[in-house]
Amino acid sequence: MTTLALSAPRFTGFAQLRQDAPLFTTLGIAMALSLLPTLAALQLDDRLFLGESIWVKPIKFQIALTIYLLTLAFYARWLPLAMRQARLFRIYCGIVAAAIIAEVLWISGAAALGTASHFNDSSPVWAALYGFMGGAAVTLTSAALVSGIAIWRNRASGPPDALRLAVALGLVLTFVLTVPVAYYMSANTGHFVGTPADWDRGLPLMGWSRSVGDLRVAHFLATHALHGIPLAGLIAVLILPVQAARRAVLLASAGYAALVTATFVQALAGQPFL
Amino acid sequence: MPTDSLFQSANTLALIGWIVLALSPLSPRWSDRISGLAIPLVLSAGYTALILAFWSRAPGGFDSLPNVMQLFTFPEIALAGWVHYLAFDLLIGAWIARMARAEGIHHLLVLPLLALTFLFGPAGYLAFTLLRASRNLRAPLMTEPRT
Numbered sequence: 001m002t003t004l005a006l007s008a009p010r011f012t013g014f015a016q017l018r019q020d021a022p023l024f025t026t027l028g029i030a031m032a033l034s035l036l037p038t039l040a041a042l043q044l045d046d047r048l049f050l051g052e053s054i055w056v057k058p059i060k061f062q063i064a065l066t067i068y069l070l071t072l073a074f075y076a077r078w079l080p081l082a083m084r085q086a087r088l089f090r091i092y093c094g095i096v097a098a099a100i101i102a103e104v105l106w107i108s109g110a111a112a113l114g115t116a117s118h119f120n121d122s123s124p125v126w127a128a129l130y131g132f133m134g135g136a137a138v139t140l141t142s143a144a145l146v147s148g149i150a151i152w153r154n155r156a157s158g159p160p161d162a163l164r165l166a167v168a169l170g171l172v173l174t175f176v177l178t179v180p181v182a183y184y185m186s187a188n189t190g191h192f193v194g195t196p197a198d199w200d201r202g203l204p205l206m207g208w209s210r211s212v213g214d215l216r217v218a219h220f221l222a223t224h225a226l227h228g229i230p231l232a233g234l235i236a237v238l239i240l241p242v243q244a245a246r247r248a249v250l251l252a253s254a255g256y257a258a259l260v261t262a263t264f265v266q267a268l269a270g271q272p273f274l
Numbered sequence: 275m276p277t278d279s280l281f282q283s284a285n286t287l288a289l290i291g292w293i294v295l296a297l298s299p300l301s302p303r304w305s306d307r308i309s310g311l312a313i314p315l316v317l318s319a320g321y322t323a324l325i326l327a328f329w330s331r332a333p334g335g336f337d338s339l340p341n342v343m344q345l346f347t348f349p350e351i352a353l354a355g356w357v358h359y360l361a362f363d364l365l366i367g368a369w370i371a372r373m374a375r376a377e378g379i380h381h382l383l384v385l386p387l388l389a390l391t392f393l394f395g396p397a398g399y400l401a402f403t404l405l406r407a408s409r410n411l412r413a414p415l416m417t418e419p420r421t
Contacts, residue, residue, distance in 0.1 A: 041322075044324060
């Protein structure tokens with residue numbers, strides 16, 4: 001057989017992403033372009049929600065979902081070709097895409113109307129929407145789980161050994177860590193544990209509380225397992241022999257899960273992240 | 275909200291678009307890109323942002339004339355309505371320039387039609403369509419330039 005040259009995955013532009021995951025690539029680009037009107041609205045709108053512009057949250061979700069979609073499209077090159085072409089898988093991708101679109105429409109629609117999206121129980125309709133969107137959130141996150149398992153099982157056309165482990169674990173852990181953290185957060189009345197102090201404007205960019213516990217820290221880290229662990233795997237593969245690289249990936253994954261758990265426990269104890 | 279300065283910027287932008295259309299024989303391709311795409315896109319983004327930011331706060335609605343009049347008492351929504359005119363009138367102006375070019379209608383004839391569309395949008399569109407029909411009764415059935 002051919003010798004598998006150990007090469008770092010190379011970014012070959014949108015053409016390859018589109019070929020490997022046409023729907024997620026198109027939706028990812030559309031999601032990025034949809035920032036144009038919301039960024040403009042951010043400039044024009046003086047309404048505040050929890051002390052920051054009402055448009056900050058939709059914009060955060062648009063950015064996060066753009067990154068998520070393009071990341072899934074990037075990893076799609078390591079899914080078995082037969083799976084990518086299977087009708088059932090394409091239907092599944094369509095359902096995930098619909099869940100992502102619904103999520104963004106719900107969050108930016110609530111912003112436009114000047115009301116809350118998450119934790120909104122002001123009317124039966126908003127409460128029902130919030131419940132429904134929980135299902136949509138799990139659905140869209142399940143794409144990471146499905147990709148992770150498929151890439152792990154794909155010895156034929158997946159990435160080299162330790163990197164395959166890292167990509168698969170990163171994707172699977174994204175689902176496994178995000179869902180319980182997000183579920184716990186949604187079952188409460190808000191993402192803060194405690195009442196933020198008056199001076200607390202939150203961490204720059206992320207907006208995490210600096211005076212009380214903020215469950216969004218663990219949620220953020222959990223959703224980015226699919227970046228952090230593969231990145232650790234890539235470094236391990238480049239500098240370590242195969243067996244050591246595998247161990248390093250397992251260690252990094254355990255460390256990452258511990259980090260998410262620690263930030264979760266920290267927030268539950270009412271302690272700010274920084 | 276700086277509605278006045280946004281109004282001025284939008285007007286200036288639209289005016290540039292119309293001047294580019296008036297000079298379109300110099301560079302049909304670039305006048306199309308500027309007046310038929312770029313400027314309407316910028317105006318549309320501004321319109322969308324105004325609607326996202328202010329629609330839910332405005333009084334009135336679309337369902338009756340008094341409600342529409344109420345809607346336009348809200349400055350940001352009146353501004354959005356104005357930007358809507360500017361964006362879509364310019365798009366129609368660019369379409370008129372494109373169609374006229376394709377059908378060999380002399381630009382000196384197009385200029386007053388563009389002016390009419392600039393001032394009173396639908397009247398300009400009507401006049402252009404009547405002109406096409408008077409040259410060839412079936413011409414208005416063609417809604418895009420022949421390739």
